[in-house]
Amino acid sequence: MNGRFIRLGETGRKTVRIRVDDKDVEALAGDTLLVAMLCSVDHVRQSEFGNEVRAGFCLMGACQDCWVWTAEGERLRACTTVVSEGLQIVTTQAEAQWANL
Amino acid sequence: MGQPVMGQPRIIIVGAGPAGVRCAQTLLGAGISPTVIDESRRDGGQIYRRQPENFGRPYTKLYGTEAARAEDLHTTFERLRAKIDYRPNTLAWNVAEHKLHIVHEGHASALPYDALILCPGATDRLMPVKGWQYAGTYSLGASQIALKSQAVSIGRKVVFMGSGPLLYLVASQYVQAGAQVAAVLDTSKFGQRLRALPKLLARPDVLKKGAALVSSLKKAGVAVVNGIEPMEIIGTDAAGVQGVKYLDASGREQQVACDAVALGYHLRPETQLADLARCVFRFDEQTRQWLPQIDELGRSSEAGVYLAGDGVRILGADGAELAGRLAAYAALADFGHTIGASTLDDLKRQQEKMDRFRLGLVEAFPWPAAQAARLSDDTVVCRCEGITVGELRRVTRDEGACEANRAKAFSRVGMGRCQGRYCGHAAAEIIADAAGVPVEMVGRLRGQAPVKPLSIATVEEVE
Numbered sequence: 414m415n416g417r418f419i420r421l422g423e424t425g426r427k428t429v430r431i432r433v434d435d436k437d438v439e440a441l442a443g444d445t446l447l448v449a450m451l452c453s454v455d456h457v458r459q460s461e462f463g464n465e466v467r468a469g470f471c472l473m474g475a476c477q478d479c480w481v482w483t484a485e486g487e488r489l490r491a492c493t494t495v496v497s498e499g500l501q502i503v504t505t506q507a508e509a510q511w512a513n514l
Numbered sequence: 515m516g517q518p519v520m521g522q523p524r525i526i527i528v529g530a531g532p533a534g535v536r537c538a539q540t541l542l543g544a545g546i547s548p549t550v551i552d553e554s555r556r557d558g559g560q561i562y563r564r565q566p567e568n569f570g571r572p573y574t575k576l577y578g579t580e581a582a583r584a585e586d587l588h589t590t591f592e593r594l595r596a597k598i599d600y601r602p603n604t605l606a607w608n609v610a611e612h613k614l615h616i617v618h619e620g621h622a623s624a625l626p627y628d629a630l631i632l633c634p635g636a637t638d639r640l641m642p643v644k645g646w647q648y649a650g651t652y653s654l655g656a657s658q659i660a661l662k663s664q665a666v667s668i669g670r671k672v673v674f675m676g677s678g679p680l681l682y683l684v685a686s687q688y689v690q691a692g693a694q695v696a697a698v699l700d701t702s703k704f705g706q707r708l709r710a711l712p713k714l715l716a717r718p719d720v721l722k723k724g725a726a727l728v729s730s731l732k733k734a735g736v737a738v739v740n741g742i743e744p745m746e747i748i749g750t751d752a753a754g755v756q757g758v759k760y761l762d763a764s765g766r767e768q769q770v771a772c773d774a775v776a777l778g779y780h781l782r783p784e785t786q787l788a789d790l791a792r793c794v795f796r797f798d799e800q801t802r803q804w805l806p807q808i809d810e811l812g813r814s815s816e817a818g819v820y821l822a823g824d825g826v827r828i829l830g831a832d833g834a835e836l837a838g839r840l841a842a843y844a845a846l847a848d849f850g851h852t853i854g855a856s857t858l859d860d861l862k863r864q865q866e867k868m869d870r871f872r873l874g875l876v877e878a879f880p881w882p883a884a885q886a887a888r889l890s891d892d893t894v895v896c897r898c899e900g901i902t903v904g905e906l907r908r909v910t911r912d913e914g915a916c917e918a919n920r921a922k923a924f925s926r927v928g929m930g931r932c933q934g935r936y937c938g939h940a941a942a943e944i945i946a947d948a949a950g951v952p953v954e955m956v957g958r959l960r961g962q963a964p965v966k967p968l969s970i971a972t973v974e975e976v977e
Binding site: 464475493 | 655
């Protein structure tokens with residue numbers, strides 16, 4: 414599916430390329446990571462308590478619904494992160510690794 | 515960057531919205547340079563939130579009738595930011611032993627203060643509806659932020675549902691920006707607005723702007739429906755929102771197709787820091803919520819802690835600017851400065867009008883408390899952890915958890931990642947209904963530090 418958000422202006426900005434899971438995504442400089450993702454994909458994560466996908470809720474850093482992870486495992490709050498060239502995002506949290514006892 | 519001057523009282527302002535900026539300006543005017551902590555990347559708060567530097571829309575397009583006020587606030591801050599200790603991208607996450615605990619880019623520190631002026635603003639006030647966990651449901655405030663600060667619509671076809679002045683403002687901003695608005699569904703009744711008129715006339719200019727918004731929506735062919743009751747946000751786990759089902763004023767079931775819903779019932783103050791600073795709260799009967807107690811200038815019950823703006827009561831941006839000034843004068847007076855009586859009287863008179871108007875809005879667009887009792891057991895109340903209304907009713911009835919924090923411990927409602935911001939008020943109404951007690955007896959969720967999740971890698975430093 415294509416994106417969820419629709420651009421209504423400010424489209425003359427420089428292009429920024431990121432990767433979301435296995436998909437190349439083109440965003441615009443100045444996008445938040447959430448906007449960058451949702452203009453091309455329809456969700457940013459899977460609920461860990463239900464079966465539904467999630468796409469953020471408050472857009473002001475209060476609800477924490479839009480957490481995503483970088484390929485390195487760092488957690489980002491997509492609505493308050495500014496997109497940057499080359500970001501690699503995964504929409505599923507890496508499995509917790511138990512200590513190898 | 516400005517640094518606190520030796521011998522001056524150390525004043526910390528939290529928030530760089532209308533209240534925080536006017537507060538900092540007033541303190542500087544009296545020769546005191548405050549520290550301003552703000553979670554955002556840029557000043558302006560949410561209402562006058564700034565677009566990124568490489569965007570080009572003019573003020574009139576971004577802020578409509580409030581363009582001049584927004585520009586004045588931004589230019590005021592630009593003039594003073596070099597003279598204060600301004601810390602953007604910084605979260606204030608705890609208040610303890612006269613220190614404000616902050617974190618900036620993963621580094622935590624604690625700032626001692628002589629006065630703490632909290633201007634943390636507000637978030638949307640939410641009542642759950644079946645299906646609101648589906649992707650594509652956003653808070654009303656979120657829908658405005660998407661447009662204002664990012665020039666995007668939250669969907670191809672958007673339903674605005676809930677109540678409050680923001681419902682009409684954002685819907686009309688969407689129409690003007692070229693987005694498709696499927697419907698504006700307001701739970702308040704026309705008669706309620708009529709009865710609130712005498713109070714709303716305290717600010718005739720704002721009332722006129724509000725009426726103009728509604729008529730512009732109707733002129734644009736948008737369905738504006740009053741007196742509705744939300745039934746369900748229709749959707750699927752994988753695809754998200756597909757429509758909205760509601761009862762119209764005559765009780766008939768109606769359905770609108772859409773792929774996004776902006777949902778909200780006016781605003782609720784962010785009171786966690788005031789709570790951690792041990793400020794006394796009182797139950798506000800008109801809005802059915804617990805709010806920090808303040809005097810007419812914004813002094814809390816705790817010496818040295820002042821509260822201003824929508825973070826203590828929802829007066830809107832103009833009221834927040836006044837409140838920021840008043841709180842600054844209160845702090846200055848407490849540090850022995852002489853404040854001209856006419857200055858204070860004038861601000862207080864203006865603020866009385868704002869408060870009368872605020873009560874008018876509360877009556878015109880009431881919090882839909884009665885909906886809580888009618889929510890189906892399978893409705894999700896806590897979006898964070900997918901906990902249902904039925905589970906909350908069960909712990910209330912079967913385990914006797916009739917108090918908000920006890921019900922939270924038993925059900926986890928309010929314990930998730932939003933820390934009760936979006937479920938807390940509705941949960942209180944659900945518990946009150948299930949227990950058969952007045953909502954004030956349910957109490958309120960206690961603020962917990964950190965007020966927002968911190969990364970486990972956060973390092974504390976001595977400053």
